[in-house]
Amino acid sequence: MSGxxxxxxxxxxxxxxxxxxxxxxxxxxxxxxxxxxxxxxTPDSMAQARRVAALLGIPFYVIDAKNVFRETVVEYFLEGxxxxxxxxxxxxxxxxxxxxxxxxxxxxxxxxxxATGHYARARRExxxxxxxxxxxxxxxxxxxxxHVLNQEQLKHALFPVGDYTKVEIxxxxxxxxxPTASRKDSQDLCFLAxxxxxxxxxxxxxxxxxxxxxxTHEGKVLxxxxxxxxxxxxxxxxxxxxxxxxxxxxxxxxxxxxxxxGTQEELGTTELTAHHVNWLSGEAPREPFxxxxxxxxxxxxxxxxxxxxxxxxxxxxxxxxQRDVTAGQAAVFYQGDLLVGGGIIQ
Amino acid sequence: MIYLDYSATTPVDVRVFEAMKPYFSESFGNPSSVHRxxxxxxxxxxxxxxxxxxxxxxxxxxxxxxxxxxxSDNLAIRGAAYAMRExxxxxxxxxxxxxxxxxxxxxLQLEKYDGFQIEWLDVNEHGMVTAxxxxxxxxxxxxxxxxxxxxxxxxxxNPLRDIAETCRARRILFHTDAVxxxxxxxxxxxxxxxxxxxxxxxxxxxxxxxxxxxxxxxxPLLPHLTGGGQEFGLRAGTHNVxxxxxxxxxxxxTYEEREQRAAHVQPLRDKIIGTVLETIPDARLTxxxxxxxxxxASFVFKGVDGNLLLTLLDAAGFACSxxxxxxxxxxxxxxxxxxxxxxxxxxxxSLRVTLGVGTTAEQVESFLSALPALVEKARSLSRx
Numbered sequence: 001m002s003g004x005x006x007x008x009x010x011x012x013x014x015x016x017x018x019x020x021x022x023x024x025x026x027x028x029x030x031x032x033x034x035x036x037x038x039x040x041x042t043p044d045s046m047a048q049a050r051r052v053a054a055l056l057g058i059p060f061y062v063i064d065a066k067n068v069f070r071e072t073v074v075e076y077f078l079e080g081x082x083x084x085x086x087x088x089x090x091x092x093x094x095x096x097x098x099x100x101x102x103x104x105x106x107x108x109x110x111x112x113x114x115a116t117g118h119y120a121r122a123r124r125e126x127x128x129x130x131x132x133x134x135x136x137x138x139x140x141x142x143x144x145x146x147h148v149l150n151q152e153q154l155k156h157a158l159f160p161v162g163d164y165t166k167v168e169i170x171x172x173x174x175x176x177x178x179p180t181a182s183r184k185d186s187q188d189l190c191f192l193a194x195x196x197x198x199x200x201x202x203x204x205x206x207x208x209x210x211x212x213x214x215x216t217h218e219g220k221v222l223x224x225x226x227x228x229x230x231x232x233x234x235x236x237x238x239x240x241x242x243x244x245x246x247x248x249x250x251x252x253x254x255x256x257x258x259x260x261x262g263t264q265e266e267l268g269t270t271e272l273t274a275h276h277v278n279w280l281s282g283e284a285p286r287e288p289f290x291x292x293x294x295x296x297x298x299x300x301x302x303x304x305x306x307x308x309x310x311x312x313x314x315x316x317x318x319x320x321x322q323r324d325v326t327a328g329q330a331a332v333f334y335q336g337d338l339l340v341g342g343g344i345i346q
Numbered sequence: 347m348i349y350l351d352y353s354a355t356t357p358v359d360v361r362v363f364e365a366m367k368p369y370f371s372e373s374f375g376n377p378s379s380v381h382r383x384x385x386x387x388x389x390x391x392x393x394x395x396x397x398x399x400x401x402x403x404x405x406x407x408x409x410x411x412x413x414x415x416x417x418s419d420n421l422a423i424r425g426a427a428y429a430m431r432e433x434x435x436x437x438x439x440x441x442x443x444x445x446x447x448x449x450x451x452x453x454l455q456l457e458k459y460d461g462f463q464i465e466w467l468d469v470n471e472h473g474m475v476t477a478x479x480x481x482x483x484x485x486x487x488x489x490x491x492x493x494x495x496x497x498x499x500x501x502x503x504n505p506l507r508d509i510a511e512t513c514r515a516r517r518i519l520f521h522t523d524a525v526x527x528x529x530x531x532x533x534x535x536x537x538x539x540x541x542x543x544x545x546x547x548x549x550x551x552x553x554x555x556x557x558x559x560x561x562x563x564x565x566p567l568l569p570h571l572t573g574g575g576q577e578f579g580l581r582a583g584t585h586n587v588x589x590x591x592x593x594x595x596x597x598x599x600t601y602e603e604r605e606q607r608a609a610h611v612q613p614l615r616d617k618i619i620g621t622v623l624e625t626i627p628d629a630r631l632t633x634x635x636x637x638x639x640x641x642x643a644s645f646v647f648k649g650v651d652g653n654l655l656l657t658l659l660d661a662a663g664f665a666c667s668x669x670x671x672x673x674x675x676x677x678x679x680x681x682x683x684x685x686x687x688x689x690x691x692x693x694x695x696s697l698r699v700t701l702g703v704g705t706t707a708e709q710v711e712s713f714l715s716a717l718p719a720l721v722e723k724a725r726s727l728s729r730x
Binding site: 061105 | 653654657661727
């Protein structure tokens with residue numbers, strides 16, 4: 001529970017459906033002194049969640065995940081930037097912290113299911129498999145961050161708000177007499193405390209910010225950058241390079257610590273390779289398949305061919321070139337509402 | 347649910363509740379009023395004061411009613427510190443490292459803002475303060491010594507008489523926080539030899555929101571809640587008549603039934619201590635084996651997150667407590683765990699089990715059969 005409207009209504013719906021409900025909240029890691037600004041677990045949101053639990057008449061526990069979060073998610077975040085990627089730590093948090101660490105705690109406490117306020121749907125098939133579907137409210141769909149779940153985790157998963165639109169959830173919150181404030185729908189990472197990630201890296205891994213060369217695809221040196229982590233794929237402003245036409249960041253060459261730039265025409269790409277692919281059904285499809293692919297949490301899905309390669313890799317060929325294909329972000333494959341799989345862009 | 351947290355608070359005894367009832371809507375007067383409504387209320391407060399004085403073996407005008415044990419501690423420490431400094435320039439205060447935050451936080455504030463100097467008395471591995479360490483630390487400039495009667499986290503009873511004697515020989519004021527002790531230990535202030543003693547009613551089946559402070563006649567004390575002349579000018583504010591009546595009745599019943607109550611809880615407590623140490627690996631008793639409150643069992647488990655253990659216990663139906671009263675999932679070993687020399691690995695895994703009049707042998711059995719597996723679960727999750 002976060003104290004926000006979605007997880008609160010999720011708990012209320014389950015209670016109404018006759019489940020015995022226990023509220024849990026994770027205490028995540030913050031930089032020392034910035035605990036009040038961690039988007040996921042400020043003292044305020046903790047008080048709010050506690051209040052909601054009291055209103056619903058359910059027990060509420062805070063589980064300390066500071067160390068495991070620091071050691072896995074924050075490390076992964078820093079290492080990703082060190083590799084020249086733009087990592088998405090929320091994915092790892094969902095896999096390792098929410099759906100492993102917290103789920104283990106929930107099961108030990110005696111729970112059979114773990115429910116969250118995510119907008120997504122879990123459909124239980126007769127053969128015992130669980131399918132992950134997009135939320136009824138497409139505009140709020142959060143299945144992207146849940147593509148990391150395996151069948152064992154899905155077996156225990158409930159997403160009570162995924163069957164409703166956000167408008168309906170707000171109305172339900174009012175009906176249940178719950179607070180209706182939603183957390184600002186922000187892409188900011190919880191542990192950045194609302195600040196720019198570059199400042200965080202400067203404070204926590206300054207050695208990573210090694211200046212290097214800005215080069216073209218052909219290897220021509222155009223200038224110098226202040227550290228690869230300071231740039232994102234597709235970035236145009238702030239390169240500090242004089243050139244007749246606007247230049248964009250095309251790639252980061254971590255081995256040479258070089259920032260590769262080029263013109264707008266060079267920007268798009270028609271294919272990508274994903275690794276650490278998770279197939280939601282538990283096994284890779286045998287044949288290439290048509291899918292709608294999402295390359296960022298906020299990106300619009302686009303048509304593509306997906307070709308599985310081995311158990312955990314896949315090649316994606318877009319029908320049309322795509323900008324902003326960014327190593328470290330996830331490519332997630334859908335067929336209609338069904339989430340088929342997804343992996344990290346290489 | 348099984349309640350095993352009587353040191354946190356106790357249910358109000360129905361007899362106490364009955365005694366309080368008339369003073370809400372019937373005899374509702376303000377004791378400071380001249381009319382008969384006021385007189386009736388004043389009589390109730392006076393009678394309550396006499397009852398408390400009888401239990402403490404002191405004069406009624408040596409009892410100050412407050413809003414809680416913490417307020418009593420604050421009044422005693424701030425009041426005596428300022429008054430003694432004014433009287434003879436004394437600016438040292440001695441207190442044990444294991445005092446309740448009502449004492450330690452008050453002292454830290456006096457140190458930071460008022461120029462007092464605090465000497466923290468070390469305790470032994472069982473959390474006990476010795477009279478010798480007090481004697482060594484006292485100097486001519488000592489304004490006050492404050493050592494708790496019994497510790498809330500680990501149940502250790504301090505040698506109060508010896509410490510009081512040491513202070514008296516040097517003519518130094520001695521205050522004790524008896525909030526945890528009052529439910530089970532003698533409170534005769536002449537026997538104990540203390541100058542000030544703090545009480546809170548809800549620890550002995552009285553209501554929350556009322557406390558008392560014994561102040562020996564002649565003790566210099568500056569009020570810190572100023573206003574009307576209530577409580578001999580030492581604590582302003584309209585009397586909380588029903589709660590004061592409740593405190594007195596609860597204390598009277600405790601005094602009368604103390605031995606029975608101790609005889610009820612102590613064997614159950616001993617059973618818990620024995621079984622836990624026998625059945626759970628890497629478990630230790632915290633606090634003293636013999637000089638401890640009869641309803642109090644406290645442990646540390648190596649490599650266990652104490653908060654997680656409390657969560658598992660609650661989910662399994664047992665209400666217990668740990669050293670660090672922490673609901674935010676942000677665990678740090680308590681000051682007491684540090685003071686008795688426990689490493690972080692041990693100190694984080696504290697568990698306090700405190701019994702009361704409602705505790706039954708079946709409840710204890712049920713708790714003891716559930717605990718080992720829960721400690722093991724918490725241990726395996728904490729190891730990650």
